[in-house]
Amino acid sequence: MIRDPASSNPLAGNPLTNLADMRRGVIDLFDPLLPYFSAGNARVRIDAAGTQFDRAAADLEGFARPLWGLAPLGAGGGDFRHWDRYAEGLANGVDPRHPEYWGTVNGRDQRMVELAALGFALALVPEKIWAPLDRRARDNLIAYLKHARAFDYSDNNWKFFRILVDIALDRLGVAFERGLTERYLNELDGFYIADGWYRDGNVRRIDHYVAFAMHFYGLIYSKLVDDARARRYRERAMLFARDFRHWFAPDGATIPFGRSLTYRFACAGFWSALAFADVEALPWGEIKGLCLRHLRWWADKPIAHRDGTLPVGYAYPNLLMSETYNSSGSPYWAFKAFLPLALPATHPFWAAEETPLEDRTATVALKHPGMVMMRSEMDVVALSCGQENQLTRCGAEKYAKFAYSARYGFSVESNERIFTGGAFDSMLAFSDDGLHYRVRETNQEAKLAGETLYARWSPYPDVTVETWLIPAPPWHVRLHWISTPRSLQTAEGGFAMARHDFDADTRASASGSAYAIGNEDFSGILDLRSTIQREGLVQPAPPNTNLIVSKTWVPQLRGTIPAGDTLLRCAVLAQRAPSAVDRAWAEPPARPELDALRALVADQGITVSAIEAPGSLP
Structure with missing residues (x-):
């Protein structure tokens, strides 16, 4: 008998509908x-x-991150039989004379990150991990925390890590220099944009860190500290919820976008934090549904090793999509989703019946991240511009594609020297030698005009591309105006679709079009009278490049553009409906005109907030 990898998922078979689950x-x-x-x-x-x-910091990560879920479990009266392990480990980890000492913080250090989980647990369940410690262990722990907080933290969400340690010190009655706390709280406020949106530092990226970091920690603060800033955090979270709800599909999946996606269901952390902080930003039934549907989406995915541990990856084990800061303990930040375990069964979050979103608007423009969300019964797609991260592995794929789908995810490239074999889903790739390639990594300009996105970018210093992205549900339309002093080969991809064994899927390619049909899905790309001829291709993408499934087809259009100006136009469609080939595919959207789009952006275009930051920083 062949074992289904999904059966090792610890959430498999769990209905995940109530507190007990x-x-x-x-x-x-x-x-x-x-x-x-x-x-x-x-x-x-x-x-x-x-x-x-270093290894000691990675081992601390594996120890500390589960506390994001275990501390709420303990605070809510749930049964956990291993608090003695945590008390002993805490005592030994901060003991310089013990062989399992975590090491001393001597600058910006991963230990600062993990101490936030300890601070949270010490504030929430001191009776579990503080009360059992003897005097020497307590002294060592306080000394360790106070020493670490004296160093400068990274200029992003890390500043909240000192705040969480400080909340713990305050609750334990420990004296410390409070000026550092106030300084970081003020600096964190400097990352706030408007309408509930933050940047994670002074950078051109607005991603899931807004939800599972900036708001997550701010809402914890608002629960544990009663001051004017706490009230502002709650007000901002209420605003953010109105936009962030559109990142989630009806089946619970969210848009995979940006870095650190190996944290998986940490993406539900924002909804969990609203419950923890008693903030009814949406009706409780909607908040509960957004949180629990997301967890249920993960329950049938092969996200675990056979021993039940969570590896680096997204919907399956995958080191290709990892960050340089991912250790084997990194995925356990997923435990952020379990904050509601601190609440009693009578809390309105648990008492409410799950409900779908009341606002089911088909298209929603979000000016701060530079996205237009396209919602359907089976998916949510984000058309995207204005984002960048040139310092993260596969940063172009994680931030600068034209579209991101909750159902079809996105792909990272596995080899910068295989232009002919690249996935290039939702990207336009250029090559001047047929081997190496360039794609969008950053923009010189990014604007939103109604529900049309515009960006100006350069794959090479001497090449300029202007791109317009237009929602036309269930399609979206792309138009590229390219100016180049030399001939270039191009490849433009649609959405990646699951590829089945024995190549059993239907594929069709012709001049100007390509599509693939699987057991459940259709994915296609159609040229809309570009000024050059492009040939269709259904690309077998390299394995393990897509975040959702390990083998995919990507419909592409390929062609060579001459020196001078070239206009490329296409429409892209992907649906969980093989019958789309006879329905939506047969009714493509209208061909947009360049002059009309230029006039629209000139008249109505507003600069996307994400690009207004100075540029990428670590």
């Missing part, structure tokens, strides 16, 4: 870690893969 879920996810605790319980090491920080 969620309690079971967090324990089922935690228990596979038990064999990997060290003898002194201070370190958790799942495998030998390395990361950019």
